[in-house]
Structure formats: C-alpha cells, structure tokens
Amino acid sequence: MPVVELASVTKAYESKVAVNNLSLSIEAGQMFGLLGPNGAGKTSSIRMMMGITMPDSGQVNLFGKPFERKSLERVGYLPEERGLYKKMKVIDQLIFFGELHGVSAADAQTRAVSWAKRLEIADSLTKKTEELSKGMQQKIQFISALLHDPGLIVMDEPFSGLDPVNATLLERTLLELKDQGKAIIFSTHRMDQVEKLCDSICLINKGQAVLAGRVREIKSRYSRDRVIMEFEGDASFLQSPEIAEANNFSGHAEIQLKPSGDAQKLLHEAAAKATIYRFELVEPSLEEIFIQTVGGKADA
Amino acid sequence: MRNILLVAKREYLEGVRGRAFRMSTILVPVVFAVIIAVAVFAGKNSGVGKHVLIATTDSNLAADIQSQLTDDKDSKTTVDVIVPSSPSERDSLVSKVREKEIDGLLWIDTAVPSKITATYISTSSGDIVIGSRLESALNHALAAERLSARGMSKAEVELVMKTVSVDTMQVDKGGKEVKSSGIGAYLKGYIMGIMLAMTTMIYGMNVARSIIQEKTSRIFEVMLASVKAGDLLAGKLLGIGAVGLTQLAIWGVAAALLAGSAFAAPVLNGQLSIHLSITEGLLFGAYFILGYLLYASLFAGLAASCETEQELQMYTPLAAVPIWLSFSLIWLIINNPSSFWSIAASLFPATAPIVMMLRMGAQTPPAWQFAASLAIMVVSVWAVLWVSARLYRVGILMYGKRATLPELLRWLRYS
Structure with a gap:
C-alpha cells in the first residue's frame, strides 16, 4: 500500500497550470526525490499532498485513504519557506508543534530534548529562535517536522542553506529514518544528493x-556512451571517427561517443597508439539526464 | 477545537509575557490619570489670579462688581475701579492692557440706563472663564441696583438674588430616585467609550500585526500543515482577545481597589462620583468582545491581503473611521440620548459598542435596544468573519505582490 499517492492530479492558478495530470506513489521505507527546474510544479505538488491547497482534479491519497486532515498527524513537513516564531523559546516552540500533531506536552518535551542532542543543538533549546543562526533554525524546523514520529516525511529543499557538515548530518538522519520504514519524499536541485539518497525519482517539468x-532503472535506460580514459603516449586516437567530442587533460580524457560509435573499436585504436591505464564506459549521471530531459524546455 | 485552543494558548502566552503588555497595562492608566489631573488642575486655575480694571461712570455698580469678584476667594482676582470722566479715556486704558500692566479692562457704558453695554478687553481672546465671571457679577450687580432703585431694602434684594443649586437625581428601573452626577455619568460613559475604543483598536491591530509578521516570517505553511486556516484564525482571535480581556480585568480590579481606598474618596465624591453596576460591567464585557471580534476580523482580512506592515498601516486609519465617528456624535448623545440618530448609531454595528457606552452614561437605553444592537453585532461579526476567513485562507499563502480588488473578489469565491 503506497503511503502517499497522487492520481492524475491537476492544479491551476489563474491562467497558469502548475501541476498537470501528475501521478506518483511512494511506499514505506522508500526515499523519493521530486526533481525539476524552478517553477516546474514541485512545491505545488507538495502543497497538495499536505492539504494546504486542493487539487482541481485527481486525487491525493495518504496512508491508503483519500486525503483527510486527520492523516496529517502522521506526516512531518518541512516547507521550502522556513518559518518559526521568532520570539518563542526553541523548546516551547517544539512542544507547541508536537502538541499540534497530537503529542502530549510531556512527550513532546522528552522527544525534543532527545532530537536536539542527536542533531547537536541541545544548548539552543532554552534560547529564543531569533538568537539562532539560520542553519540552527533549519535544524529546529527539521526536528519539529519529526517530533511526532511521522510515517511520511515531506521535505521541500531540506538541504538548502546548510553547510556540508550539517547537510551530511541530515542525510544520515534521513537514511536512518528510511531504514526505520518511513516514507520520505523531498524536492531538491542537488543531483548528487538524489543519486546518493533516493530509491526513486520523479522529474517534473512545466507541471508534468x-x-x-x-x-537504477532510469539510469539503465540511457546508453553508456561516455568513456573516461587514462593513458600515456600518442593521443591521436582522439581523432577517431567513433568519437563525437573529446576533452584531453594531459592523459585524462573524457570522451563522448557518437550515437553509432563503438567503444570496443576505440579501445583497439587507442591500445595501438598508447599505454592504457584506465578505460571506463560510464552511464550518464542524473544531472546529465536532468539536463538532457529538461534542457531548453525549462522556464527558469 | 483542540488546535484552536493550542493556537489561542500560544497567542495568549506570547501576548501577556511580552514587554508591550506590561508597559501598556501600567502606562495607560498612568497616562489617563495624568491627563485627568492636568485637566482638573488647568480647570481650577483657569481665570485665576487676574488683574482686572473696571471702568464705568456708575461708581456704585463698579463697587458692587468689585466686591463680588473679590469675595470669590478661589478666583484670586485683583480688581481696580476707575471712574473715567469721558469716553476718550478708553484708549489710554486699552493701552494699559496692551502693555500688560493689567490683564483686562471691563468698560461699562451706563450713559443710557435702558441700554447699558459692557465690553471686556484683554490680550487673550480665549479668556472665557474670567469673561463669564465678569458677566455674572455685572448682571448680578445691575439686577440688585435696579431692585434697590424700585425701593427694595438691602435684605430684600439679597433674598431675591439668593441663588439655588440644582441636585440631579436619576430614576432607576425600580422607580427609585438615586442621586446622580451629570459630570460623573458623562465621565463614566466617556471613559468606558475610550477604553473600549482603545482596547478594540489596539487588540484588533495586534491581530493584524501578528498575521503580517507570520506572513513575512513564512510560518503559515508549517502551521497550515497541521491546523486549518479557519482554526488558526479562530485561535488567534481568541488568544489575542483574551489578552485584551486580561488587561481590562487588571485595570478593573485596580480601579475597584483604588476607588475603595481612602485616597480616592475626595476625588470620587460629589460631582465626580461614578457608580458602575454589574449589568453595566457585563454589557461593557459583551460590547468589548463583539467590538473586538468585529474589528479584529476586519483587520485580519485586511492584513491577509497586505504584504508588509507599512502597507497595512496605510489602510488602518480607514478601518478605524467608525470609532472616530462614534466619538464625533458625543454631544448629540449626551444631550439627546434617545434621538433617532443616537438610536441609529447604537444599532449600527461599527459604532454600536462606543455609542452604547456613551448612551449608558447619559441615560440607560431600553432593553430592546441593547438586545437589537447585540443581535445585529453578532450577525455582523459572523458576516465579517466569513469574508475575512476566506481572504485569510488564500491571502496568507500569497507572497510577492499586493492583491488587487478583482483578485480579492476571486479569493472570496474560492471554496
């Protein structure tokens, strides 16, 4: 049973169609990446999952049932636009958000302290939010989304604005949550993070x-037509008719084969002229797939 | 309901723990007390200690006026009399006023006994208090002189001229006459009206400010993932309203303690005696709650459709027009509390709370008018809340540009 499912969902604002006939589903224990250029419809899709806006057509299901607000008690949400009550003490704020999700004040306090230790911000609990740095505030918001132990975690650009150390800390936490069987969906522009963390993705462009x-399956759809070589000797084999484009950095070459290019032929030609230390036929990165799929079509 | 109460609790605690609450709870009564004290002091000292010159050919009349003015010890007036030989001396006496040798000149022309004229010349055109004292003394002296001229003895003249003060009594609902003080009743209505206007405005604005701050801090999206927009607005209105009620309760208890103390007795006795019945207290509470809800929900809708606090401030004077309109009707209400316009203003929801307070000071309106005005207010609060909740639900997620009127109308249509 999918934890969250969008079935042919459409949402339009004024004359602009933000999301057009979008379908996706996420299972428990799955990390899902929602990708797309700016203005593609990622945040609009997430807002519909959270009941902040309603779809014009199609259906949103949470935990196997059509959307109902009660289900939101089992969802943790980190929106793209971060926001906390600036004048409130961090601990009071976390207890308040916990209570809004049905956790008792005492439980919320215990969990807040435990999470704060885990994310290395225990010293900040008694401070006012406005006294904390942006990164610290982001961690507080991260905790507030997880305090009620949600089955579904929805995060819009969770890593933006974090330094590499804290980004890694959050990545590790998300992987642990995934291992506990939580369904996690997040939107991002960082393809390296998607490759590292996500089991599945959905790339949206212009709402579709x-x-x-x-x-794995998406990457396998793309042919392995890139070659990374390390060699010593005559580089004239880089003029081979099999090659569409090649960049040579003193013995380290990145080669794009022609659509009909034969990697084995190229290897023979190269071996005849130079000493080969490395010849690797690589699959395209998600970033390349992203650019290839969306390139030239994106609004932003 | 649980979430409404949680939001209300958060708003309430943030409100009462804030420095603004502590400061305004202490400072507002202090400022009021200072304003009243200054007004009383200024009133007592107005027209006091003046040096006046009376110029007339009738020396008896002048002496009579002089004795009346100097007998009034509170006025501390110095009065000199001059009997001019001709009207040409007037100019030289006026020049004494101009040179500030004297504060004023009372020129009385008695050449034609049936057509006596009097002029008071001073450097200040607003010298109302001394002008009225002189007029009263002149008329009193003239009347006494005329009665003497008709053969009355001094004792008879005194008896005729003896003044009587009027005690004001008010018939209560049980038909009993109770001592009432016109000024006290007026003050009661006025103070209650001002307190109501101030608290509904301040707390209505606090709702608007809170919405704008949450909108700019982008917290709405987090909140809306766990609370419905309507519940969020309801919690906000409840919590901030409760802060207002708490402040009024603190002032009420402090005022009651102060009024019961020996310190206040000399001030609150006599003309300034103020009595607030339980019914009046309850009506004040009811009008505060409804007035606050009306203005706060109006401000909430306004705030949700604005982008910044500065933009909101541009519109708030317009929203406060009914409050100022209520106070502009004050003379009409005090002098004729049962006139058509007084009743109309006390039924019109935007002016009802303050106008009713002012009317209660002058004359307790009939029960049906209270019932009708409260019922109309309840319906109006519901209608304004309905509109504001819709503007709020859509507006709080709209960032970046100011909403146009057609857009606002479209927001109302969204389900």
Whole structure:
C-alpha cells in the first residue's frame, strides 16, 4: 500500500497550470526525490499532498485513504519557506508543534530534548529562535517536522542553506529514518544528493512528469556512451571517427561517443597508439539526464 | 477545537509575557490619570489670579462688581475701579492692557440706563472663564441696583438674588430616585467609550500585526500543515482577545481597589462620583468582545491581503473611521440620548459598542435596544468573519505582490 499517492492530479492558478495530470506513489521505507527546474510544479505538488491547497482534479491519497486532515498527524513537513516564531523559546516552540500533531506536552518535551542532542543543538533549546543562526533554525524546523514520529516525511529543499557538515548530518538522519520504514519524499536541485539518497525519482517539468521510476532503472535506460580514459603516449586516437567530442587533460580524457560509435573499436585504436591505464564506459549521471530531459524546455 | 485552543494558548502566552503588555497595562492608566489631573488642575486655575480694571461712570455698580469678584476667594482676582470722566479715556486704558500692566479692562457704558453695554478687553481672546465671571457679577450687580432703585431694602434684594443649586437625581428601573452626577455619568460613559475604543483598536491591530509578521516570517505553511486556516484564525482571535480581556480585568480590579481606598474618596465624591453596576460591567464585557471580534476580523482580512506592515498601516486609519465617528456624535448623545440618530448609531454595528457606552452614561437605553444592537453585532461579526476567513485562507499563502480588488473578489469565491 503506497503511503502517499497522487492520481492524475491537476492544479491551476489563474491562467497558469502548475501541476498537470501528475501521478506518483511512494511506499514505506522508500526515499523519493521530486526533481525539476524552478517553477516546474514541485512545491505545488507538495502543497497538495499536505492539504494546504486542493487539487482541481485527481486525487491525493495518504496512508491508503483519500486525503483527510486527520492523516496529517502522521506526516512531518518541512516547507521550502522556513518559518518559526521568532520570539518563542526553541523548546516551547517544539512542544507547541508536537502538541499540534497530537503529542502530549510531556512527550513532546522528552522527544525534543532527545532530537536536539542527536542533531547537536541541545544548548539552543532554552534560547529564543531569533538568537539562532539560520542553519540552527533549519535544524529546529527539521526536528519539529519529526517530533511526532511521522510515517511520511515531506521535505521541500531540506538541504538548502546548510553547510556540508550539517547537510551530511541530515542525510544520515534521513537514511536512518528510511531504514526505520518511513516514507520520505523531498524536492531538491542537488543531483548528487538524489543519486546518493533516493530509491526513486520523479522529474517534473512545466507541471508534468517527464521522467519517473527507480533511479537504477532510469539510469539503465540511457546508453553508456561516455568513456573516461587514462593513458600515456600518442593521443591521436582522439581523432577517431567513433568519437563525437573529446576533452584531453594531459592523459585524462573524457570522451563522448557518437550515437553509432563503438567503444570496443576505440579501445583497439587507442591500445595501438598508447599505454592504457584506465578505460571506463560510464552511464550518464542524473544531472546529465536532468539536463538532457529538461534542457531548453525549462522556464527558469 | 483542540488546535484552536493550542493556537489561542500560544497567542495568549506570547501576548501577556511580552514587554508591550506590561508597559501598556501600567502606562495607560498612568497616562489617563495624568491627563485627568492636568485637566482638573488647568480647570481650577483657569481665570485665576487676574488683574482686572473696571471702568464705568456708575461708581456704585463698579463697587458692587468689585466686591463680588473679590469675595470669590478661589478666583484670586485683583480688581481696580476707575471712574473715567469721558469716553476718550478708553484708549489710554486699552493701552494699559496692551502693555500688560493689567490683564483686562471691563468698560461699562451706563450713559443710557435702558441700554447699558459692557465690553471686556484683554490680550487673550480665549479668556472665557474670567469673561463669564465678569458677566455674572455685572448682571448680578445691575439686577440688585435696579431692585434697590424700585425701593427694595438691602435684605430684600439679597433674598431675591439668593441663588439655588440644582441636585440631579436619576430614576432607576425600580422607580427609585438615586442621586446622580451629570459630570460623573458623562465621565463614566466617556471613559468606558475610550477604553473600549482603545482596547478594540489596539487588540484588533495586534491581530493584524501578528498575521503580517507570520506572513513575512513564512510560518503559515508549517502551521497550515497541521491546523486549518479557519482554526488558526479562530485561535488567534481568541488568544489575542483574551489578552485584551486580561488587561481590562487588571485595570478593573485596580480601579475597584483604588476607588475603595481612602485616597480616592475626595476625588470620587460629589460631582465626580461614578457608580458602575454589574449589568453595566457585563454589557461593557459583551460590547468589548463583539467590538473586538468585529474589528479584529476586519483587520485580519485586511492584513491577509497586505504584504508588509507599512502597507497595512496605510489602510488602518480607514478601518478605524467608525470609532472616530462614534466619538464625533458625543454631544448629540449626551444631550439627546434617545434621538433617532443616537438610536441609529447604537444599532449600527461599527459604532454600536462606543455609542452604547456613551448612551449608558447619559441615560440607560431600553432593553430592546441593547438586545437589537447585540443581535445585529453578532450577525455582523459572523458576516465579517466569513469574508475575512476566506481572504485569510488564500491571502496568507500569497507572497510577492499586493492583491488587487478583482483578485480579492476571486479569493472570496474560492471554496
């Protein structure tokens, strides 16, 4: 049973269609990446999952049932636009958000302290939010989204604004939550994070899903037509008719084969002229797939 | 309901713990007390200690006026009399006023006994208090002189001229006459009206400010993921309203303690005696709650459709027009509390709370008018809340540009 499911969902604002006939589903224990250029419809899709806006057509299901507000008690949400009550003490704020999700004040306090230790911000609990740095505030917001132990975690650009150390801390936490069986969906522009963390992705452009599925499976759809070589000797083999484009950095070459290019032929030609230390036929990165799929079509 | 109460509790605690609450709870009564004290002091000292010159050919009349003015010890007036030989001396006496040798000149022309004229010349055109004292003394002296001229003895003249003060009594609902003080009743209505206007405005504005701050801090999106927009607005109105009620309760208890103390007795006795019945207290509470809800929900809708606090401030004077309109009707209400316009203003929801307070000071309106005005207010609060909740639900997620009127109308249509 999918934890969250969008079935042919459409949402339009004024004359602009933000989300057009989008379908996706996420299972428990799955990390899902929602990708797309700016203005593609990622935040609009997430807002519909959270009941902040309602779809014009189609259906949103949470935990196997059509959307109902009661289900939101089992959802943790980190919106793209971060916001906290500036004048409130951090601990009071966390207890307040916990209570709004049905956790008792005492439980919320215990969990807040435990999470704060885990994310290395225990010293900040008694401070007012406005006294904390942006990164610290982001961690507080991260905790407030997880305090009620949600089955579904929805995060819009969770890593933006974090330094590498804290970004890694959050990545590790998300992977632990995934291992506990939580369904996690997040939107991002950082393809390296998607490759590292996500099981499945959905790439949206102009409100429509243009690429969706498991990361491994998507990457396998693209032919391996890039070669990384390390060599010593005559580099004239880089003029081979098999090659569309090549960049040579003193013995380290990145080669794009022609659509009909044969990697084995190239290897023979190269071996005849130079000493080969490395010849690797690599699959395209998600970033390349992203640019290839969306390139030239994006609004932003 | 649980979430409404949680939001209300948060708003309430943030409100009462804030420095602004502590400061305004202490400072507002202090400022009021200072304003009243200054007004009383200024009133007592107005027209006091003046040096006046009376110029007339009738020396008896002048002496009579002089004795009346100097008998009034509170006025501390110095009065000199001059009997001019001709009207040409007037100019030289006026020049004494101009040179500030004297504060004023009372020129009385008695050449034609049936057509006596009097002029008071001073450097200040607003010298109302001394002018009225002189007029009263002149008329008193003239009347006494005329009665003497008709053969009355001094004792008879005194008896005729003896003044009587009027005690004001008010018939209560049980038909009993109770001592009432016109000024006290007026003050009661006025103070209650001002307190109501001030608290509804301040707390209505606090709701608006809170919405704008949450909108600019982008917290709405987090909140809306766990609370419905309507519940969020309801909690906000409840919590901030409760802060207002708490402040009024603190002032009420402090005023009651102060009024019961020996310190206040000399001030609150006599003309300034103020009595607030339980019914009046309850009506004040009811009008505060409804007035606050009306203005706060109006401000909430306004705030949700604005982008910044500065933009909101541009519109708030317009929203406060009914409050100022209520106070502009004050003379009409005090002098004729049962006139058509007084009743109309006390039924019109935007002016009802303050106008009713002012009317209660002058004359307790009939029960049906209270019932009708409260019922109309309840319906109006519901209608304004309905509109504001819709503007709020859509407006709080709209960032970046100011909403146009057609857009606002479209927001109202969204379900």
